[in-house]
């Protein structure tokens with residue numbers, strides 16, 4: 121029933137995994153073979169990813185995969201926007217920065233204002249985030265490296281390069297850089313010129329499903345996989361892979377890919393590049409098969425994960441299940457935050473940042489851990505509601521139900537609050553959406569599945585999904601919505 125096994129290397133901001141997906145007609149089965157932490161490291165030059173360490177994690181996982189049996193191909197997806205620079209010999213110039221590094225903080229706005237926010241959006245259709253690749257590249261620190269760099273590779277493309285020796289730029293992830301023309305789907309030389317970037321650094325674009333390369337001999341020797349094992353280009357932006365695996369089988373669906381970030385929006389056939397879309401900071405990132413991921417970033421589970429990290433460092437209880445039980449019993453709507461406020465992007469102490477935010481907005485800061493978790497989850501649910509409603513307005517679509525996928529879909533309380541806040545049924549799962557999307561694109565390259573609809577049908581038929589109906593409380597949510605600032609409450613938040 122499962123004739124093919126595909127290895128998915130799926131790296132998130134807090135951990136990486138290698139998962140084996142076995143696919144046959146009507147079958148899809150996942151096994152996690154290896155998980156490794158992804159811890160960012162602060163050096164004198166800023167906050168960096170330990171990319172060689174992550175690569176070693178991928179290699180260790182592939183070795184496990186080889187032990188488990190034949191591997192038809194390998195696919196890699198990671199978070200977006202970050203990159204490494206290579207010199208003429210292919211050597212990595214410095215450790216890639218983490219997108220939460222603060223070197224672009226004021227610079228991003230300066231570059232945007234000099235170039236013209238309207239102009240940038242009209243070309244790229246990309247939301248303004250301070251860490252977009254285009255702003256990172258403008259940071260002074262990278263200038264010296266840029267002077268000798270010959271190639272820029274986004275993180276999944278860099279990992280694929282280390283496995284195969286072949287370079288390319290996968291297009292779903294390229295669409296998060298601020299350097300891709302949304303209309304033509306090609307690198308924008310005009311925008312590269314604006315930041316003084318030599319466009320020759322940008323490698324040829326490749327589409328999900330394309331062959332990236334086969335394993336270098338030393339990779340084959342270490343992992344025990346044959347050198348002929350293909351690395352298949354998947355939707356290498358993790359969010360694009362997650363959207364492939366949204367088990368939508370009917371029209372009217374919106375999605376929320378919920379992990380470190382909540383990415384909430386719609387799948388469209390064409391970008392929406394209107395001035396209203398720009399003002400609401402919606403992005404038009406690319407999905408597979410020419411689809412557009414029309415969505416907005418919401419701060420996501422990062423808020424909760426950072427609270428847990430800080431509690432655990434102080435010796436306080438930090439297990440998720442009891443915290444959620446406490447949150448479920450906590451007083452509703454006691455305090456609400458704008459999850460996207462810039463002070464939440466990379467604070468040293470998240471509970472303190474939340475308390476300050478509440479005090480500044482004239483609310484009594486939540487004190488118990490349960491109350492803090494409730495404040496985070498209600499605020500996220502409210503952000504989900506605002507973003508989806510606005511996406512529907514701007515794209516001229518009706519939303520009848522919401523698919524919530526990714527690690528956050530395990531969080532019962534968040535799923536229920538999202539159903540209540542939006543007033544729409546929520547279908548939760550799969551939690552492993554990114555890895556599944558990665559595996560399905562590989563399976564399609566092997567001719568095992570067809571179009572997006574067929575892939576999604578396979579996910580719906582094989583994965584465990586849970587359904588949440590809105591439990592009322594409409595007026596309370598409307599009142600909460602009117603009370604708090606947050607995404608889209610400001611007429612021009614950009």
Ligand code: LRH
Pocket residue numbers: 132133198199200201219357358359379380381383417
């Ligand atoms: C989610 C994600 C998101 C990007 C962010 C940098 O992991 O890829 O889509 O905006 O990380």
